[in-house]
Amino acid sequence: MADGRTAAGPRSSRPGGSLDGPLDGGAPPGAPGDIADPSLADSGSARIEWAERAMPVLHLLQERFAAERPFAGLTIAACLNVTAETAILVRTLRAGGASVALAASNPLSTQDDVAAALALRHGIAVFARAGVDRPTYYSHIARALDTAPDLVVDDGCDLVNTLHTQRPDLLPGVRGGCESTATGVIRLRRMAAEGALKFPVVAVNDTATRRLVDSTFGTGQSVLDGILRATNTLLAGKTVVVAGFGPSGRGVAERARGLGAEVIVTEIDPVRALDAVLCGYRVLPMAEAAAAGHVFITVTGSTDVIGAEHLAVMRDGAILANAGHFDVEIDVRALADMAVAVRHDLRPHVDSFDLPDGRRLLLLAEGRVVNLVAAEGHPAQAMDLSFGVQALALAWLAGHAAKLAPDVHEVPASIDAEAARLELAAIGIHIDVLTPAQSAYLESWRIGS
């Protein structure tokens, strides 16, 4: 980002991030990397400590991994949003014996203070600065790959893509990887279908726990959080148009309705559209919704969902936000071409595009993931379960990758269930267990009604 704005959240005013903080063990402090400002390490440590309080599953896994060392001697290259929650995941992998290199999966989402704390206090090689341009973003991924990883963790498939296209020399050394987003899984499936994928990848995004807790509840809350922080608008009585009714769009729609908005859903999938209708939402094509909405939120994983023809009929003051993985869902270029003037100085993360007919359209976070740019991403508790599945899946992959074909694989159901069990235990919820008679009944086809 050219004007140097960073992801929202507290920043340290105290200078001098020191090199003498506690380490997880192993790596030297100040591991090689590229971070914005070492003096932010104190603020980053506080932010990480705060997140850790809401991440009991990863805490339990740190203890387990420290005993079992599933990653002993392995190097993991991770491309993730550099947030406090990611810091806890990285420390969990370190506890299991891994060397970790971390690059940002989004040029705008990096919490610079967390990056500083990870590099200076935990000896992680971090390649992440908020607001870097595209070449720097990819150079950071390239530097994480320079560590010649045994395992990779990706969030959008940019690291796996770069590995296959720019560094094929490293492919033989990679045992496998994990992918955390819907968008990344789609890209990986295309690679696998074309025979281009050279190692097994586990689709962490596709687990039931992640869909529910991360996509629906985490995205739902944090996207509204980002829009409200950026604009301070009153949603009650407004019309919010949600494009895409996948697990994430569903969460956004539910939270917007909970704040008193009328919600219109746009979809291209008939089953999802029907689902939205039965949930009580108005379902319209974007061509009709465009004129009706006060706030537009794209969550599709697709491209050009809001184009020039929609921008042309939107009301004055309409707010445009994207929550999909890439910044291609709102045609920002078309908006810029239509505008006679653009104001960047009204509020952080809000650009006002003045159109020739006097209307002003407000674009949030430059069309990038609004919850990560204008707020702090998912609440830590939502990420705890998601990253718990990620850590368990990686440990499983470290031991099983040799038996897996170079394809996209589901996370074993037992891992999903285990992560949910750990979370329930952590929040003190007990559930029933099958009696022997119930198990026998469910397992037998001989027992009738």
Ligand SMILES: NC(=O)c1ccc[n+]([C@@H]2O[C@H](COP(=O)([O-])OP(=O)(O)OC[C@H]3O[C@@H](n4cnc5c(N)ncnc54)[C@H](O)[C@@H]3O)[C@@H](O)[C@H]2O)c1
């Ligand atoms: N911001 C975040 O923190 C966050 C969190 C989770 C997922 N995501 C991203 O959000 C996107 C959606 O995730 P999901 O898990 O719900 O995925 P999904 O693929 O299950 O759902 C996307 C939905 O959008 C619909 N769609 C596709 N093109 C459309 C179009 N042109 N108009 C209207 N609807 C359209 C699809 O039919 C589908 O129902 C992905 O890009 C994902 O990576 C972001």
